[in-house]
Amino acid sequence: MDRLSNTVRPYAWGSTTAIPELLGTAPTGEPQAEMWMGAHPGAPSRLTRPTETGTEQSLSDIIAADPERELGPAAVRAFGPRLPFLLKLLAAGAPLSLQVHPDLAQARAGYADEERRGIPVDAPHRTYKDSNHKPELICALTPFEGLCGFRRPAEAAALVGALGVDSLKPYVDLLRAHPEEAALREVLTAILTADPAEMARTVEEAAEAAERLGGAHAPYAQIARHYPGDPGVIAAMLLNHVQLQPGEAMFLGAGVPHAYLGGLGVEIMANSDNVLRCGLTPKHVDVPELLRIVRFEATDPDILRPEASSTGEELYETPVDEFRLSRYVLPGGAAPVDLTAPAPQILLCTAGSPRAGELTLVPGEAAFVPADEPVEVTGTGTVFRATVVV
Structure with missing residues (x-):
């Protein structure tokens, strides 16, 4: 076995202290958002093997040189000659983008379409970076806060309606009058396609009301402080607010809208970088594709707690x-x-x-x-x- 040397990514939303505190190192003052462990080409882990030349090699190169030795024949048969997962330490000091991930068929079709259209994989407006899906699991190391899946329309209507913002009343009426799928689809579409200037004014009013009300509205006031005028602030109110305690986890499947708001956790995912965003980010936003991919169904947040076995292993199913x-x-x-x-x-x-x-x-x-x-x-x-x- 080999000790890994891993890259810490300095995304703007990252905490400046959480990863340094875990590592026992001094903070640099810069955000440290994610430490990647695996063989993803964006930042593969590195290692030095005593039998080699003594220089560091990337884990991706070592696996490519002898996939069956490193991964085992069964894993190669099932997933091909690459490590199929990416492990991370994730430290959110500010809200991440409001996003969904495609399923495997959608990822393959989207990737093939953008390849046919000649969009470079590293282009900022590229949506599908690879042809893989991206289910993921986040396990809290500290109290961890996030958004996951749609609320029941009646619950969303009550939360939004309590703000008392006139320009939000049509959304409240839609949420109360239509069946679940139609209500969620129509309201999210309306929020994300509204006139930007008018929506920015609505978000400002909603943020002021959320600050004043506090309680269940407090998370959305916090989001608005980071992303003033962003339609994602209103869209976030359609989602379940989830708080994980250390050791608890949350699984995110294809089409489930979500965002992480704060905390330190261990994250694992299929080895993919396919993210469709609709707000709370300076990165590429693809509203039409996100609306095509997202699953408009209300869910109760499923907080996972590990199942212990006689060997001492605690498994997150x-x-x-x-x-x-x-x-x-x-x-x-x-x-x-x-x-x-x-x-x-x-x-x-x-x-x-x-x-x-x-x-x-x-x-x-x-x-x-x-x-x-x-x-x-x-x-x-x-x-x-x-x-x-x-």
């Missing part, structure tokens, strides 16, 4: 095979836990100083374990285990 996330809270003094598996693994320490094989890990450190390589964890601390279902 999800309906996808590209990733499998679990954790081990090691009490110290217990027998070593055998994690040997026929699939690739990344082990991430978030507390204590456990040993994984010959490596001692401290918070924020991670190791890559090739398929079938013997590995045991022991000592005291918390280890997240990322792998695949084969």
Whole structure:
């Protein structure tokens, strides 16, 4: 197994302190939003193997040189010769974009269409960066706040109506008068396609009312402080507000609108960068495509708590095979836990100083374990285990 050297991405919404506090390093004053662990071409992890030249190599290059050795034959058959997941530490100091992800068929069709039209993959107006879907799971390390899935139309109508903003009354009436799918579709479409100047005035009035009311309206006042005049502020009120406690998680499937608002968590996803945004961002917004992809159905937020097994593994169950996330809270003094598996693994320490094989890990450190390589964890601390279902 190999200790990984990972890239921290300085997106503007990132916290300036959360990742440095976990790593035990001094803050730089710049936002540190995501630490990527995996083989995504945008920022692959690096490692040095004793048997090699002694220079760092990217994990993506090592896997490409011998996929079956690193990933195992079963994973290669199922997902091809690449690591199918990307693991991250995510530290939100400000709200992220309001977004959805496509399913696999939509991603393939969208990617092929943009390829045919000759849009460069790195173009800022490109929507589909690859042909893969992007289901994801966020597990809270600190209290974590986000938006996930549509509220019931009646609940959204009550929240928006309580603001007392005249220009929002037509949306309230639609939410109360139409069946669920039609109500959500018509109101979100109207918000995102409204005249920008008129919507900016509406958002300003709504933000002032939310500040005054507080309580359930407080999150939207906070969002408006970061994104004044953005229609995403009103769209966010259609979504469920979710608060996770440390150890709780949230799964986000295709077509589910969502946004993270604040906190530190471990995030895992299929190895994709396909994001369709409709607000709360300076990045490319593709409203027509998002409206085509989003699922207009109200849902109750499904907060996941890990299922413990007799081996000490606490598993976060999800309906996808590209990733499998679990954790081990090691009490110290217990027998070593055998994690040997026929699939690739990344082990991430978030507390204590456990040993994984010959490596001692401290918070924020991670190791890559090739398929079938013997590995045991022991000592005291918390280890997240990322792998695949084969």
